[in-house]
Amino acid sequence: MNEKPEKLIDKKGLRLDGRKVDELRPVKIEVGILSNADGSAYIEHGKNKILAAAFGPREMHPKHLSQPDRMVLRCRYHMAPFSVGERKSPAPSRREIELSKVIRESLEPSVFLEYYPRTGVDVFIEVLQADGGTRCASITAAALALADAGIPMRDLVVACAAGKIDDTVVLDLFDTEDKVGCADVPVAFMPNLNAVTLLQMDGILKPAEFEKAVNMAIEGCKKIYEIQKEALKTKYMLIQAEEEVEEE
Amino acid sequence: MSSLITRVRIRQIEQLVEKGKRLDARGLVDYREIKVEQGVIEKAEGSARVLLGKTEVLVGVKVETGTPFSDTPNNGVLTVNAELVPLASPNFEPGPPDENSIELARIVDRGIRESQAIDTEKLCIEAGKKVFVVFVDVYVLNHDGNLIDASALAAVAALMNTKMPNYEIKDGEVVIKQGYTQLPMKSHPITVTLGKINNKLIVDPWLEEEQVMDSRLTMAFNEEGNICATQKGGSGYFTQQQISEGMKLAQEKAAELRKKMKW
Amino acid sequence: MPTYFEKKQLVTPGELLAEGEYMAGSNTYAENKKVYASRIGLANCDNKRVDVVALRSFYFPKVGDMVIGTVIEVGFSGWTVDIKAPYTALLRASDVLSRPFKPQNDELSQVLSGGDLIVAKIASYDRTHDPQLTVGEPGLGKITRGQITKVTPSKIPRVIGRKGSMISMIKQETGCQIILGLNGVILVTGKSPDDEDLAMAAIQKIESESHTSGLTDRVTQFLKEEKAKVEENKNE
Numbered sequence: 001m002n003e004k005p006e007k008l009i010d011k012k013g014l015r016l017d018g019r020k021v022d023e024l025r026p027v028k029i030e031v032g033i034l035s036n037a038d039g040s041a042y043i044e045h046g047k048n049k050i051l052a053a054a055f056g057p058r059e060m061h062p063k064h065l066s067q068p069d070r071m072v073l074r075c076r077y078h079m080a081p082f083s084v085g086e087r088k089s090p091a092p093s094r095r096e097i098e099l100s101k102v103i104r105e106s107l108e109p110s111v112f113l114e115y116y117p118r119t120g121v122d123v124f125i126e127v128l129q130a131d132g133g134t135r136c137a138s139i140t141a142a143a144l145a146l147a148d149a150g151i152p153m154r155d156l157v158v159a160c161a162a163g164k165i166d167d168t169v170v171l172d173l174f175d176t177e178d179k180v181g182c183a184d185v186p187v188a189f190m191p192n193l194n195a196v197t198l199l200q201m202d203g204i205l206k207p208a209e210f211e212k213a214v215n216m217a218i219e220g221c222k223k224i225y226e227i228q229k230e231a232l233k234t235k236y237m238l239i240q241a242e243e244e245v246e247e248e
Numbered sequence: 249m250s251s252l253i254t255r256v257r258i259r260q261i262e263q264l265v266e267k268g269k270r271l272d273a274r275g276l277v278d279y280r281e282i283k284v285e286q287g288v289i290e291k292a293e294g295s296a297r298v299l300l301g302k303t304e305v306l307v308g309v310k311v312e313t314g315t316p317f318s319d320t321p322n323n324g325v326l327t328v329n330a331e332l333v334p335l336a337s338p339n340f341e342p343g344p345p346d347e348n349s350i351e352l353a354r355i356v357d358r359g360i361r362e363s364q365a366i367d368t369e370k371l372c373i374e375a376g377k378k379v380f381v382v383f384v385d386v387y388v389l390n391h392d393g394n395l396i397d398a399s400a401l402a403a404v405a406a407l408m409n410t411k412m413p414n415y416e417i418k419d420g421e422v423v424i425k426q427g428y429t430q431l432p433m434k435s436h437p438i439t440v441t442l443g444k445i446n447n448k449l450i451v452d453p454w455l456e457e458e459q460v461m462d463s464r465l466t467m468a469f470n471e472e473g474n475i476c477a478t479q480k481g482g483s484g485y486f487t488q489q490q491i492s493e494g495m496k497l498a499q500e501k502a503a504e505l506r507k508k509m510k511w
Numbered sequence: 512m513p514t515y516f517e518k519k520q521l522v523t524p525g526e527l528l529a530e531g532e533y534m535a536g537s538n539t540y541a542e543n544k545k546v547y548a549s550r551i552g553l554a555n556c557d558n559k560r561v562d563v564v565a566l567r568s569f570y571f572p573k574v575g576d577m578v579i580g581t582v583i584e585v586g587f588s589g590w591t592v593d594i595k596a597p598y599t600a601l602l603r604a605s606d607v608l609s610r611p612f613k614p615q616n617d618e619l620s621q622v623l624s625g626g627d628l629i630v631a632k633i634a635s636y637d638r639t640h641d642p643q644l645t646v647g648e649p650g651l652g653k654i655t656r657g658q659i660t661k662v663t664p665s666k667i668p669r670v671i672g673r674k675g676s677m678i679s680m681i682k683q684e685t686g687c688q689i690i691l692g693l694n695g696v697i698l699v700t701g702k703s704p705d706d707e708d709l710a711m712a713a714i715q716k717i718e719s720e721s722h723t724s725g726l727t728d729r730v731t732q733f734l735k736e737e738k739a740k741v742e743e744n745k746n747e
Contacts, residue, residue, distance in 0.1 A: 038569070057569070057597035068639070094350045101347040105463075108483035110525075112540070112549065117638050119597045147524050150567040152538065152549035155525025185478070192525040192547065195485035199465070201478035202358050207495055210475050214491060229523045236521065236551055236566045 008165040008177055015177070017046075021170040024160070024220055029141070029231035031148050039149025041231070043141040045224075046174050047131035052141035054149040056121030071116040075104035077138055079127040099135050106139050106159065106188040106198035112152045121151060132175035133161050139188045139198065140224060144232055156228050157197055159188035160220035162213040164205060169212045171220050185210070187217035191225050253459045261460045265445045270457070272301075277451045277497060279505070284401065286409040294410025294431065298402040301454055302392035304336075305399045307384060307406040311413070311431070313373065313422060314381040324371020324379040328357035330386035330399060337391040351481070355439075356386060356400045358477035359468030363437040365404060370432040373415065378422055380412055382431070393454035396466050400439035401509075407431055436511040437476055439468040440498040444484060449494055451501055465494045469502040471511075514556050521566075522548040528561050536562030570596045570664040570694040572642040574633050577651075579659060579692035580644070582627040585620045592629065592644060594694050595661065600642040602631065607646060628654035630690060630698065657688075657700030660711045662718040664695035669721045670714060677717065677727050684734040685710040709737055 009015055019025070025046030034040035037053035044050075060066040077099040081087050092100075107123065123145060125138045136159035143157040163173040165181035178184050183203025189196055196218075205213065261271060268276055280301030289295040294309035316323060330353035332340040345353070360366065371380040384406065386399045411428035443453035443461035453461055462484025468477040475495070480486065486494065514529040516522060528539060528546045535541040538550040539561055548554060552565040570578075572594070580592040580600060589603040604619055623629065629652060634645040646652045662670060670691060671678050682689055687701035687710040697714055701707040713730050720726055 039567075059597070059599060094345075094354065097347050097350045098354050101351055102479075102481070105481060105483055109485045116597050147551060148567060150550060150565065150569050152540075153524040154540065154542075154547070154549065156523065190485065190525065192527060193485075193542075194487050196480070196488065196491060197485045199478060199480035199486070199491065201475060202362050204362060204470065204474050204476050206474050207499060210478070210495065211492055214488070218488065229526075232523050232551055233521050 005176065005180065008180060009168060009170075015165075015170065017174060019172075021168055022216065022219075024172050024223055025174065027140075027224055027227050029144065029227055031144050031231050031235040037145070037149070039145040039147065039151070041141040041144035041148060043137050045133060045137035045140070046172070047129060048127070048134055048137045049129040050134065050137050050141050051126045051128060052138060052145040053124045054121060054142070054145040054151070055124075056149065057116040057119035057151065058121070060118070060120035066118045066120060069117050070113040071111070072120040073104055073108050073111060073113065073123065074120060075100050075107065075123045075125070075142070077103050077125045077127070077135070079130060079134070083127050083130045099138075102198055102200065103135060103139055103142065107142055107146065107157055109195060109197045110143065110153045110155055110157050110190055111146060112154070115152060121146070121149070130175070132173050132178040133186065135159070135198075136161050136186050136188070140228060144228060147232055148235070155190040155192045155195075156225065156232075157188050157190055158221045158225040158228055159186060159198060160217050160224055161186040162217040162220065164203065164209060164213065169209055169216060171216050183209075183213070185213040185217055187214060187221060189218055189221040189225075191222055253456055257456060258460050261457060262446055265448050265450065270450070272454070276448065277501065279452045279501070280454065282401070282505075282508070284405050284509070286405055292406075293412065294406045294408075296402045296405035296409055298398045298405065300394060300398040300401070300452070302390060303394060303398045303454075304388075304390040305395065305402045306387040306389055307399070307402040308387065309406045309410045309431075310383040310385070311410065312381050312383070313378055316372070316376065316379040320368075321376035322372045323368040324366070325381040326357070326361060326366055326368065326384065327381065328353045328360070328384045328386065328403065330356065330388065332388050332391070332395075336388045340388075340391070351479075352388075352395055352399060353386060355396055355466060355477065355479050356384070356403050358479075359400050359437040359439050360384070360403060360407070362476040363435040363468065363470040365433055365435045365437055366407065367432040367434045371412075373422055374417065382407075382410070391455065393456075393458050394441055394452050396441045397439050397452060400437070400468065401505075404436050404438075404511075405509075407433060408436065435470045436506075436509075437468045437470055438502040438505050438509070438511070439466060439477070440501045440505070441466040442494050442498060444482075444486065444490070447490070449490070449497060451497070465491070465498070467495065467498040467502075469499060469506075471506070473499055473503065475499075514561065516554045516556075518555060519553045521551070522554045522563060523551050524549055526554075528554055528563075529556065532559060534560040536560045538563035538565045538568070565665055567663065568665050570594070572596050572598060572600070572633050572636045573693075574636055576633045576693040577630065578633060578644075578694040579628065579630050579654070579690065579696035579698055580694070582623050582625055582629065585624055590619065590623050592631070594642070594644075594692075595696060596642070596694060598641045600631075600633070600644045602629070602644040602646065606634075606644070623653060628659060628698070630654060630692070654698060657698050658704075658707045658711060660697050660699065660714055662695050662697065662714060664693065666718055666721045667691055667693060667695060669726070670697070670717050672727055677730065680727065680731055681710055681713050681734070684731070684738070685713070705741060709734065709741075712737065 039054040139159035164183040188198030283299040292308035293311040410431040414425040463482030550565040552563040580594040631644040636642040690698040
């Protein structure tokens with residue numbers, strides 16, 4: 001499968017995986033699947049399979065990294081060696097280090113760090129299978145892991161990418177489209193606050209195309225946000241609305 | 249990790265920005281004074297030194313021969329590395345590149361790579377076997393804010409200054425000849441970084457402003473005014489409107505810088 | 512001005528709960544005259560105050576709370592105690608020893624060492640230092656018998672039940688003494704390990720089914736059935 005496809009969108013306007021230009025890949029999320037983590041989530045976004053876990057708030061080790069007035073969020077994005085076509089060395093690559101940083105910066109605006117001074121919360125992301133857009137799916141899962149850990153947040157953070165293939169701006173690129181296409185624009189978003197917490201682009205886009213891609217990605221984010229909320233609610237779903245206990 | 253800025257200073261900077269001013273009497277969207285010198289390290293194939301206010305970045309380019317990547321057998325290789333040298337700031341520690349230097353290197357790399365600044369096809373010596381490998385090493389010598397723009401500028405200036413050795417193929421072996429050729433370039437990307445302080449956008453944040461701002465937005469532009477790289481950084485966020493506003497502002501400033509550099 | 516949820520509706524972090532002249536209660540926050548949820552839970556409005564009963568939270572130390580903790584380390588002048596919170600707690604030697612503390616003579620590890628369980632109260636705590644514990648009240652001190660189990664702290668009220676109905680029922684059915692730490696750690700002391708296991712199983716059942724109704728009846732039923740099984744096995 002090393003041949004580069006010539007056309008990424010066919011005459012009927014369908015992409016290589018049969019999707020329309022503004023169609024998302026299927027997304028499936030499960031919350032609270034790891035018993036040892038304080039919070040966790042598993043996401044399947046297209047062929048991406050990603051696990052996220054949160055530990056904390058807890059005392060930081062080493063202690064000198066803690067901040068006197070807030071909680072420190074640490075994030076590790078890591079890909080399993082078998083997650084990609086050609087085996088990837090388990091040692092952290094420069095890409096993983098950069099992604100760990102931008103993912104952390106996409107989650108920080110949502111967490112009430114100032115509530116828990118001198119503590120830390122660690123978020124671990126493991127990409128078990130990758131097919132384009134892993135940083136976005138990772139953020140969507142990581143935010144749920146934090147919420148599942150009971151950490152107060154301003155909003156869930158959800159992420160989605162848009163890009164340009166064959167001269168058309170499209171939503172949610174999968175791996176081949178990302179490699180062969182002209183641009184990739186991942187966006188992380190807090191829908192209730194209209195806040196973009198991650199924004200990157202590589203490729204070449206006219207300014208108008210860039211704006212179109214950002215807007216398209218945000219619309220994709222809003223759709224995934226509904227799935228995110230449902231996944232969180234499902235875990236804590238009430239069988240009946242009644243509670244026997246009086247408010248004490 | 250940053251050395252502590254006092255609350256009084258933070259308020260001072262915020263209040264000034266509110267009034268459209270900055271500590272060094274710049275406007276919100278003005279760059280500091282820029283000085284670019286090329287060819288400062290003779291032993292490197294190319295080099296440039298940029299002074300952006302007091303921020304100083306030196307970029308050295310080394311060109312060697314090597315093997316191409318399997319998925320691009322006809323293209324030369326570009327690799328960008330950045331060192332936040334300990335003498336540049338009390339906060340830089342010796343050791344392997346940390347996330348900040350890796351992010352810096354990758355942003356500079358993206359601007360150059362995606363704009364196709366280097367004509368990598370012309371770096372091919374023998375398809376699939378031998379190509380020129382261009383090593384761009386960003387050396388931050390003094391950190392006074394906005395390392396990204398200074399490094400990106402220095403990197404492109406250094407590439408423009410780079411000469412590749414001439415060669416010929418004798419009996420299947422690459423032999424270096426006398427003389428040099430200028431590194432073939434197709435584009436000169438310009439990178440602009442904005443900071444956000446209390447919902448106001450500023451251009452070219454300096455060191456203390458970087459400790460007050462809640463996020464930054466970097467964009468790289470090519471000659472046509474098209475965007476070839478974007479990176480949001482920091483623990484804050486931008487609204488959709490602020491992104492559009494930022495994009496237009498960055499585009500304007502890139503055009504201004506381009507005129508100034510005569511690129 | 513409106514609220515945007517029904518009573519006891521399940522809400523997620525970031526959901527808009529109310530707009531206008533409302534107070535942001537527990538597990539909510541206010542921005543621009545809007546009140547949002549900050550944790551997943553059940554939303555409620557009472558007298559213009561919007562609260563969310565969090566379904567998932569962790570224990571946050573409060574002065575006066577009774578907690579059950581595990582001694583982690585013996586230090587120079589006291590012990591560090593794990594109270595299952597974001598912060599470890601400290602118990603000063605001077606609090607435990609009834610006389611002045613002499614570092615050269617007193618061997619702290621003889622009094623309390625790593626792995627010991629204690630029931631204590633939070634004597635002091637603020638943002639700048641870790642919680643300090645005290646055992647200087649009756650009913651507090653080292654735990655020598657019994658077993659411990661853990662529930663989510665916000666479920667402790669459920670374990671207590673309406674007017675204490677749930678906890679009294681468990682105590683009665685199992686003959687165990689039960690101490691509920693507000694940090695979610697529960698100490699069960701019974702006449703036999705079997706009795707203790709039974710009580711702990713009942714508590715875990717409450718943890719997993721706390722959001723349902725008719726729970727007291729079901730737990731009572733569960734205990735009676737389990738006890739009947741044990742009786743049967745004895746008679747075989």
